[in-house]
Amino acid sequence: MSISLIPVTLVSRKSPNNSDCTLEVSNNLCQQLDLNSGQDLSILLGKKMIKMKIQIIEKPINEITFPENIFHEFYLPIQTYKFQAYYTPEIHTLQLGPILGLLTDFEVKEGAEPHFRSIHLFCEELHRAIEEIGGFFYIFSYNHFSKEGYYYQNGKWIPSMLPLPNVIYNRIHSRRLEYVKEFKKFRQSLEQLNIPLFNERFLSKLEVYNQLSEEQHLHAFLPETKLFTFENLMELAKKYETVFIKPVHGSQGRNILKISKQDENSYSYQTSFQLTIDAKKYLLDDIYQQIKPLLGNRIYIIQQGIPLLTHVGNIMDFRVLCHKNCHHLWEVTSMVARISAEQEMVSNLAKGGKVMKPFEALGTCMNNRKAFEILQLIKELAIETAATISKNSQGITGELGIDIGVDKDGRLWLIEVNSKPSKSFEDGQGKIRPSAKAIVQLCTLLTFETSRD
Incomplete structure (x- = not known):
């Protein structure tokens, strides 16, 4: 990272004054940032900025203290935090972050905690990673953006009004949701707020193949791939010992067909949705007629099989x-x-x-x-x-x-x-895995780079 960040601890204090804007800063941090007692300092957290007045306190660590009313103004749950901080002396602003929002689709039954489906355990791991590295993490659905999110505390996901995130990590499970009108409106609001969203959408198999095939040096690694048509089936099935027919927008190995050459004119086929293998031999024309109803109106590719x-x-x-x-x-x-x-x-x-x-x-x-x-x-x-x-x-x-x-x-x-790769592969054995740390580090980079643009 090209900018120098300072780890700080943020703690709360009670104050009899609900309009208290005193920012207690440890003398150690004041020396590092060349701050003086009585000086005005703007605190930027998420997308909100509040001007406060510095009061130096004797502390051996980099610590700042907010009165509880300032926590409420930032929509930040009252607890102790570890943040990364960046000071801009020209405008007397100290930014704390990152605030990472994970976008996904989930349902919450009345009286029950939310369950984030296939990424539920990974979300807990991301929480632990950001606690270790510094920042605040929560989960939300796009139809509740800026209204409600869930943060993790004492083993539970708690609903609350929370600060706007600096960065959003897209883990929506369904491709269809990325094309609905409400999601497009959500995307527009992010652009207006200058909030980066990474891994913006699912990629189709054909899109990936076309992008990679533009690079000459990658050609040798690409199985020949074409849009599924009768003509392309005839061409590739005769050219290779096996071909695979896959949905352009498929995942998890579902709805795949494999066609294998048996001799010069006959073929067999297998599908991922049948328990038994059809060992019969067919002409390609017959296979096409049999599999066409299975494919329905979905778009498929046909791809060279690899031994x-x-x-x-x-x-x-x-x-x-x-x-x-x-x-x-x-x-x-x-x-x-x-x-x-x-x-x-x-x-x-x-x-x-x-x-x-x-x-x-x-x-x-x-x-x-x-x-x-x-x-x-x-x-x-x-x-x-x-x-x-x-x-x-x-x-x-x-x-x-x-x-x-x-x-x-x-x-x-x-x-x-x-x-949107699966999070089931790495065996973390209860540890914070490299992928979780990598996401937090990327979000930290995007947070402080975006604020400087």
């Missing part, structure tokens, strides 16, 4: 989680090998897949030296892919899940890129 490495006969690929760091550079924060369930054609955990340590998984297929080389190449390819998607996508991209396969010749293939 991936296997583990005990089950296919293997690698999920690489990448984040943008405080220098605006992409880095790998975690990686797992995914092993498909028996007879499954995809490795997704939602389809019964399991995870292994990457080096251990590759070690069952090759010697240690080769496994190490391939893992390094996977990381390099993931970072290059993330940088390309980030460069070509609308808005701010800060997190991507990249699926990479290795074929039986040791060649790498880019299978998929996910802008």
